[in-house]
Every structure is written in structure tokens, then in C-alpha cells.
Amino acid sequence: MVKDMVLGSEAVALGVKLARPKVISAYPITPQTHIIERLSEMVDNGELDASFIRVESELSAISAAMGASQAGVRAFTATSSHGLALMHEVLHWIVGARLPVVLVNANRAIGSPWNIWTDQTDSMSQRDLGWLQVYCETAQEALDTVLQAFYVAEKVLLPIMVMIDGFILSHTLEEVVIPTQEQADEFLPPYEPGYFLDIDNPLSFGNAAKGDVFYNLRKDIQRSMEASFGIINEAHNRFDDIFGRRYDLIDTYFIDDAEIVFVIAGALTGTVRVAVDKLRNMGVKAGLLKIRYFRPFPSDLVRSYLADKKHVVVLNRSLSFGSAGQITQEIKNALYFEEDKPSIYDYVLSLGGKEVFVEDVVKLALNVGNLETSKILWRE
Amino acid sequence: MIEIRFHGRGGQGAVIASKILAYALFLDGYHTQAFPTYGAERRGAPVAAYVRVDNSFINVRSPVINPDYVIVMSGKLADTVDVSSGIKENGLILINSELDADHYTFEERCRVVCFDVNKIALKYGLGTKIMPIINVPILGVFSKLTGLVSIDALKRATPKFVPVKAEKNIEALEEAYNLA
Incomplete structure (x- = not known):
């Protein structure tokens, strides 16, 4: 562990790196851009062994993350405001497909009029989808929560959206204790998907489901949400044991x-x-x-x-x-x-x-x- | 808690200066925080950046409105922006200017110090004659005047935020500290 001063956005990037995702797909938008800039540098200089997919829009960014997750690997994306709004359709699909994608949203207002500053309208507009949502107060909490998010998402089999406030957290330089990779690996085991796209074991995903089947699948999502409290608490306890920092709901x-x-x-x-x-x-x-x-x-x-x-x-x-x-x-x-x-x-x-x-x-x-x-x- | 406000124009490096100062104070053992005003960053537009220093973690996230210290990146800015706004009684305003301090008069009761940092920046090849880059050396003047931050910590913090011409910046920082 080392104590350093980093921006809130950099803290997120450090948390993502420690989680060892295999695919990061993203499109830049203020005030999130620092996150993916930092991650692309890490991939470029070999600090992080992942595919960094540059795309032409947020709709493609979330679609690529969905595809990667469906192929059975840990996937991450980050966005903000209009970018999150553009992702909306696929955000729904990821829930239904039960894919543990982790998304960091730098909270920013949505126009009109044009505004790059912070409020929570963007993520609150996505509250009913079936994504878990966590809001962070400090850069330390952002780093820690990103690590926890992968753990929880992969056990609950639902995606998680982690929020940092644009500018007042994303652009603030503040002190953060950066965990070691060994600690992170102890906390977060490699992702082992139950079902995934595999040419050696062909399965069909997302096929048509009529009312009775569909209804029960939606009931399962709610039951998983209800059961996620236990998994979140388990994640917090494990995190406290390994890192010595206590979080709660x-x-x-x-x-x-x-x-x-x-x-x-x-x-x-x-x-x-x-x-x-x-x-x-x-x-x-x-x-x-x-x-x-x-x-x-x-x-x-x-x-x-x-x-x-x-x-x-x-x-x-x-x-x-x-x-x-x-x-x-x-x-x-x-x-x-x-x-x-x-x-x-x-x-x-x-x-x-x-x-x-x-x-x-x-x-x-x-x-x-x-x-x-x-x-x-x-x-x- | 001690609060510091930087005034500059986009491109002068006030935001980088705030980060170097905060990092140096962190190396000196304080809890610190640095953040900019959140304009759509444009070259030439007035910008402000803030640093807070304390002995415990800093929770507050609002802009600094009652600074103990104000650092102004160019004298001309002090003619158009109210750099003294809200300054604490007997607070200090440091202005990069070749003029005398009594050229600048403010309603608030505060101390004004002018120092020609442009001259030092140009000597070390930082920026151009039209736009010298003084964001690192001005911190040397600030360190000497206030004793708040050590020159050693500033020298260590500089390369982290100034990847280009770090050596020249550190030399200018030391000279500014010695001359102040």
C-alpha cells in the first residue's frame, strides 16, 4: 500500500487496473475523460493487460462491453451525462442478459442548455433498469468501490454503475491509499462465468421469450436485487479484512x-x-x-x-x-x-x-x- | 485550515501550480486538496484554482471564497478580476508583476507583494517573451514569503506535474526562492 495524491478520476482508473479487466471500451466525454485516458495509457505501456476498444459513440462503448461480458470476460466502461443517456437501450439489455458489467459514471447535468457541471440527473434517470447503483464521496471511496463493484456484480450477475461527481470529485487532487495488486487479487478472484459465448460449446443467448418465461426472468432480477444485500455486505466485510477500510450500504x-x-x-x-x-x-x-x-x-x-x-x-x-x-x-x-x-x-x-x-x-x-x-x- | 486561491488565464498553468503546491504540502506531511474552477477550459479565459491545507482530511468541496493567500499569475489580471475578493484580514496577495506593490490597491485589509517572476522564467527559457510560463517559479516566491511549504518539497513535486523542462523549472524555482 502506498499513500499518494491523485485525481478522483485517476483513483477510478487505479481501481479498474487492480481489478484486471480484459476489455475496456469507451468514448470520451467531460468530465469522465481522464478515467479512460489513464486506462488507455496503462494498456499502452503494458501496466494493464487488456484490450482497449476505441469506439465511435457511447452506444458502441456499452455494446462492446456487453459483447465482451457475454464472451465471458471482465468488462469495464466509463461515461457521463449525454453519454449515459445514449447507452440507455443497451443498459436494459445487459440487465436482462445478466451480465456483470461495471460502469463508472461521472455525474453531470444533461442539456439543454449546455452544462458540463455536476448533478445526479443522468444516473437517476437510469435508476429503474436493474443496475446496482453506488454513489461515492471521496477518491478513496471511488477506488475501493470499483474493486468491490466487480466482486458484487459477478456474484449477483447484475451490472453495477459507480458514480463519482463530475469535477468536484473527478477533478480534485486528494490523498488516496493505493492497494497493492496482491491485496486486490486476494479480494477479487478471476472472473469465472457460468455461461458464455464459446464456439466449442454453442449456446443461444437472448432468444425470444414469451410472457410466462419473460415474467419469471424479470422476477429473478428482482430476487437477485433483494439477495444482493447479503453479497454486498460480504464484499464489505472481505474488503475490511484485507484493506482495513470499512464500508456499508x-x-x-x-x-x-x-x-x-x-x-x-x-x-x-x-x-x-x-x-x-x-x-x-x-x-x-x-x-x-x-x-x-x-x-x-x-x-x-x-x-x-x-x-x-x-x-x-x-x-x-x-x-x-x-x-x-x-x-x-x-x-x-x-x-x-x-x-x-x-x-x-x-x-x-x-x-x-x-x-x-x-x-x-x-x-x-x-x-x-x-x-x-x-x-x-x-x-x- | 489554510486556503489558497490562484488567479490566472487559461494556458498560464495556474491549475498545474495548484497541484504542485498541494502535492508539496502533502510531502511536507499535511492533508491537502487542489481543484480548479470548472469552466470550459479555454486559452486566455480567466481561471481560478484552489488549495486547502489542514491537519486532518479535508471534507469541504466548495470553492475557496475566504482565502488566506492569493497568487496572481499576471499583474494585468489584477486590473480586471477582483483578486482580493473575500481575502481574510491581513491575508497576502502575491502578484507576478514588475510594478511596485502600491500600484495595486484593494478595499480589503491585506498585504500585497509584487515580484517579477517573468524575468526568472525567461532566463530559464520557460515560455516566450509574450507569454512567460511562471507557474513553477512563483511557488518559490510563495514558499519564501509564507514559510508554509518547503522548497525541497516543491522541488520534489514539480516533475510529477511538469513532464517538460522539469529541470529548468526547478532551477527557476530555486532562483525565485533565493531572490524573494
Whole structure:
């Protein structure tokens, strides 16, 4: 292990390298480009023994990753925003084909108008497909989560999307402990697919399936999602044993005696941590619940932390127009059967990279008595 | 926590300078963070970059609005951009300029130091007369003025982010440190 300073995007590339994928297919898009630039250098200079497939669009990038995975090898791709949107059709197919592709998405707004800065609209728009989704706070978490993602995906036989915030994480130089290849190999065994395209053993994949068969295959996907909690926990335990860093489906900060709990996902969690520190110094009982896994959504765990709270302020960086923030929907869903629910506030914290300062979050907590629960809340 | 803001124009190397400074502070044993403002990078457009330094991991990810130190890559920029914005009382603004410090007046109570880094950059063949590249040597001046970062760490950090003319940059860095 060595401690170094790297960009969030480089941390992802280092995590991918340690996972020894056989195929990387990608198309550049800001703010993800550093990831595949770094990986293409690694392939070029022999650090990483993989095929790097340059393609003409994101639709082709994800299609190549799907084909590689169907051929039985570990496959990776990375994208962002419009690129993820262009992949949409194939993202569905990968789920149905039960292929453990790992994709890193650098969260970025989608136009119009043109915007390269961060929010979570791109990945939240893909929440219903059957991809597992993890949101990362730091470069260290991004590196570690990429390694974990291959482990989990290959056991669950569903693909995983790992999110890093564009710019505020992808372009930030920060300290990261880089695991050794020996540690990574101990954690992540070689991928051994059960069924794959093989000319010596011809099988048919993706053939027509009528209603009864199709229905049961979709039921299997949901059952695998439900069963994935156990595999994710197993991955986290193994990771802790080997690397000494502890992760969970969610993370909490000063939550035990908190009266106001902020719920957030992604790199702005760090800014909210500092706000919680400030509020505690002012005598306000604030706390934080970070959503790491958004799919599967850890409703039981969330309920166990939030059920007895007074105020829950959900800090969304995307929303389903005409409904609510996607994270708020999940929090309300998780708490539906509680008799004495907290007041849940549906707050749109930032879109398209609108800057968020510690003071913005502090003021929100100080003003919590005046907030309404019946509508979406916006910044001034 | 100490916060530093760089002002430059696209192509002057302010972002690279912020990374070298953060890396050097990391080598000196601090926890640090460096990141740029996120414009669509264009040559000539005003850019800002930030460095934070602390004794524990830095969680906050918002832009630096109350810097302890400001580093300005060219004097002309200080005429058009409010480089003193939000600076802490008695903070320091270091400007690459051949003019005297009293040419620059700011409303905030802060210290202004001008240093002609262009001259040193040109002596070591960094950039052109029209656009000298001063992003490494200006850190030598900063190190001497503030004592925040060691010159040894800056010398070690430079080649990691400056693959071309690293030796010349390090020589310029040392000379700037010695003359400051």
C-alpha cells in the first residue's frame, strides 16, 4: 500500500487496473475523460493487460462491453451525462442478459442548455433498469468501490454503475491509499462465468421469450436485487479484512442523538459533514445519513436510523419533474409504515453544478422550523 | 485550515501550480486538496484554482471564497478580476508583476507583494517573451514569503506535474526562492 495524491478520476482508473479487466471500451466525454485516458495509457505501456476498444459513440462503448461480458470476460466502461443517456437501450439489455458489467459514471447535468457541471440527473434517470447503483464521496471511496463493484456484480450477475461527481470529485487532487495488486487479487478472484459465448460449446443467448418465461426472468432480477444485500455486505466485510477500510450500504455521521438529519448521496456529503460539525458547535443536534447504495435501496437500514427522528432534510441533486426528488421518494417509501414519522423535507440542493457552501446547509438547519413538507423546496 | 486561491488565464498553468503546491504540502506531511474552477477550459479565459491545507482530511468541496493567500499569475489580471475578493484580514496577495506593490490597491485589509517572476522564467527559457510560463517559479516566491511549504518539497513535486523542462523549472524555482 502506498499513500499518494491523485485525481478522483485517476483513483477510478487505479481501481479498474487492480481489478484486471480484459476489455475496456469507451468514448470520451467531460468530465469522465481522464478515467479512460489513464486506462488507455496503462494498456499502452503494458501496466494493464487488456484490450482497449476505441469506439465511435457511447452506444458502441456499452455494446462492446456487453459483447465482451457475454464472451465471458471482465468488462469495464466509463461515461457521463449525454453519454449515459445514449447507452440507455443497451443498459436494459445487459440487465436482462445478466451480465456483470461495471460502469463508472461521472455525474453531470444533461442539456439543454449546455452544462458540463455536476448533478445526479443522468444516473437517476437510469435508476429503474436493474443496475446496482453506488454513489461515492471521496477518491478513496471511488477506488475501493470499483474493486468491490466487480466482486458484487459477478456474484449477483447484475451490472453495477459507480458514480463519482463530475469535477468536484473527478477533478480534485486528494490523498488516496493505493492497494497493492496482491491485496486486490486476494479480494477479487478471476472472473469465472457460468455461461458464455464459446464456439466449442454453442449456446443461444437472448432468444425470444414469451410472457410466462419473460415474467419469471424479470422476477429473478428482482430476487437477485433483494439477495444482493447479503453479497454486498460480504464484499464489505472481505474488503475490511484485507484493506482495513470499512464500508456499508449507507454511512452515518452524528446520527444517534440527531434531531435534524440530512440525507445526501455523492461528493457533496463532505461539505454537509462540515456543516454538521458547525451546527454541533452551535449546539444544534444535526446529523447525516449518506446513501451509498441507491440500488438496491437499503430501506430497512434507512428506517432503522430515521424512524425516530424529528426532521429529515433530503438534499437532492436531481428530481423527477412532476413528482419529487428521487432520494426523497425512497426515504418516504422506507418510512411509510412508521406511525410516528419524521417531517421529511424534499429539498433540491443543486443542479448543473450550482455551488453549495457550508453556510447554505447550516442556514437550512437553522430555518428547519419554517420549512414545509407538502412541496418541493428550492434555494432562493 | 489554510486556503489558497490562484488567479490566472487559461494556458498560464495556474491549475498545474495548484497541484504542485498541494502535492508539496502533502510531502511536507499535511492533508491537502487542489481543484480548479470548472469552466470550459479555454486559452486566455480567466481561471481560478484552489488549495486547502489542514491537519486532518479535508471534507469541504466548495470553492475557496475566504482565502488566506492569493497568487496572481499576471499583474494585468489584477486590473480586471477582483483578486482580493473575500481575502481574510491581513491575508497576502502575491502578484507576478514588475510594478511596485502600491500600484495595486484593494478595499480589503491585506498585504500585497509584487515580484517579477517573468524575468526568472525567461532566463530559464520557460515560455516566450509574450507569454512567460511562471507557474513553477512563483511557488518559490510563495514558499519564501509564507514559510508554509518547503522548497525541497516543491522541488520534489514539480516533475510529477511538469513532464517538460522539469529541470529548468526547478532551477527557476530555486532562483525565485533565493531572490524573494
